[in-house]
Amino acid sequence: MFDKVFPFINSTICTAIPLLFGAIGEIITEKSGNLNLGIPGIMYMGGISGIIGGYIYEHYSSSPSTFLCVTIALLASLIGSLILAFIYSFLTITLRVNQNVTGLALTTFGIGIGNFFGGSLLKFFNEPGKSISIIKTGDGFKASLPFASKLGVFGDTFLSFGFLTYLAIIVAILASLFLNRTRKGLNLRAVGENPATADAAGISVVKYKYFATLTGGAIAGLGGLYFVMEYLGGAWTNDGFGDRGWLAIAIVIFAIWRPALAIFSSFIFGGLYMLSIYIPGLSSSDKELINMLPYVVTILVLIITSIRKKRENQPPASLGLSYFREER
């Protein structure tokens, strides 16, 4: 029994962290009133950019240093996701076009880029083989605290992760503090609730929206990076990230737009995502049903919050709408 519990917790954490990054990114974005359905695409982009960065460095350097591997992959990933987030921001904030269509197009675009470069990068460098793997960079991301392995099961289960795992939780806590305890955070929420009022109060709506969407995109991209580096150990499989991006958006609803609750929710969702593998004796049809649970639960939360109409549990009031000052 217990020999299954600890690996289960371990893989739950591994699954939860990308979801957490994605959810925090989406929460910050949505708090500014932008419903960014491009997050799944941005997460793919974050992953593949990290892979490309790491691959090029390992390819051209005769003796790659682990530190540089990690730094370059991290920077590449951030740049990649920022570019996509910028496309989204420019189209929806400056050009005020429809957020849903832009977001979906961004997801198609990002997943396309991920799969295309993931599937063709080796071909561009004239290398044999089908799948990329950059072990050195992957190891850099997986490097855990040196004393973790000495702490037995506890260390293996909770402390055997790379720095991104802990970063995710720190980012979530910081986001929570930012949104609830700082003036800028409150301004941001005002922009998402009622941009016209925020504008009248002297808050620059455009700046806040750009700031939130770009930051959110960068954070979400880290989720993709985590997945390819730590979960897959510096490898890429096409469509390997699967529907996790949408699950991140589901978590935003489940956590009723609160970063602190998102930590807890992403662990629940991560657990549900992995549950079917660890329950013994399940038929394959039962597994499919268990994998349905996260989505069903999200729908229930969505319904319950809309029926109860508690004001603090609602989505940001102007979510999905573009703001034009001269509109009446």
Place this chain on the structure above:
Amino acid sequence: MESSKKHLKEPLIHITRRTDIPRVKAWCIRLVAIIASLVVCGLVIVLISKYNPIEVYEKMIDGNFGTKRKVLNLLKGTSALLCISLAVTPAFKMKFWNLGAEGQVLIGGLASAACMHYTRLQFGNSISSWQLILLMFATSVVCGMIWGVIPAIFKAVWKTNESLFTLMMNYVAIQLVGFFIAKWVPTGSGVMGVINLDTKCGWLPDVFGEKYMFNVIVVAVLTIVMFIYLRFSKHGYEISVVGESENTARYVGINVKKVIIRTMLISGAICGLAGFLIVSGADHTVTKNLAGGMGFTAIMVSWLAKFEPFMMVFTSAFIIFLQNGSSAIAMKLGLNKSVSDILTGIIIFFIIGCEFFINYKINIRAKQKEAK
């Protein structure tokens, strides 16, 4: 005094909303955007393939019209995408963000496949193909309807956010398909083979001696019906009023809840029909990837065509043309065929970006007029 005057200086760029723009001018702006996007797409392919731009488009045309099989593929893809686009259109016109077309199509397809599977078990060969086709059609449409109307009811009664709701319903549908495939395929391979390969029972017949033609005809008729429905029927009028302003609709005595639910019933039903056409007329099996992202692409197709059914014929054909063409190029070069997704994304960015220039006017500050 001087400083406050300076402060009041007009900004360099001033944006105002356009209330009416001549249709011709609007389509001209869109045309420019399409051309610009094609140039960028061409550049992308040139960069990755090292063909020259003209060669790229030659290869694209070849990839779509080179052989009869390729032309049929173009027709097959276009009819499916067009059908789903027509399905999502009435809902979008009403500003109901149905992001769940993917799921509704899947459920429709699953229902068709279920009919084929269970009748084969139950009746063997004693059921005629036409009886089975009618049964499949009816169940698919009803199932698509149910899948579509659930979020609509919650939207109408409790204002539950429909875009997130329908989005989640997609994944419930995907897992449901997985569940049934796992039930039906005892080997546990998770792949449903072609159903009724031997009897061709429940397969739509060839028309003019060609596969997929039945689908093309059905969708062509549907396009005309949808055009008439949206343009000339009372329902179509109510849909546009609700889409423009719910308050106005309520004021003139339109029952908004009823319109939302009714429109989603129609939208879901057509999605179910699309699922039926894909299973019965093309694939003859069901997979989790049956809709293949078309539920999302359809949203963009409908948007690009400004909700006009006849324009959708062109936009959907255009997207499928690009996808097939770029996949052909990628295949020839041994690259990943996802390049078509990149191109689709770029084109949509351009075309939705140009909406800004249709909806807003940019007034650049006139040359300094000194104070009179």
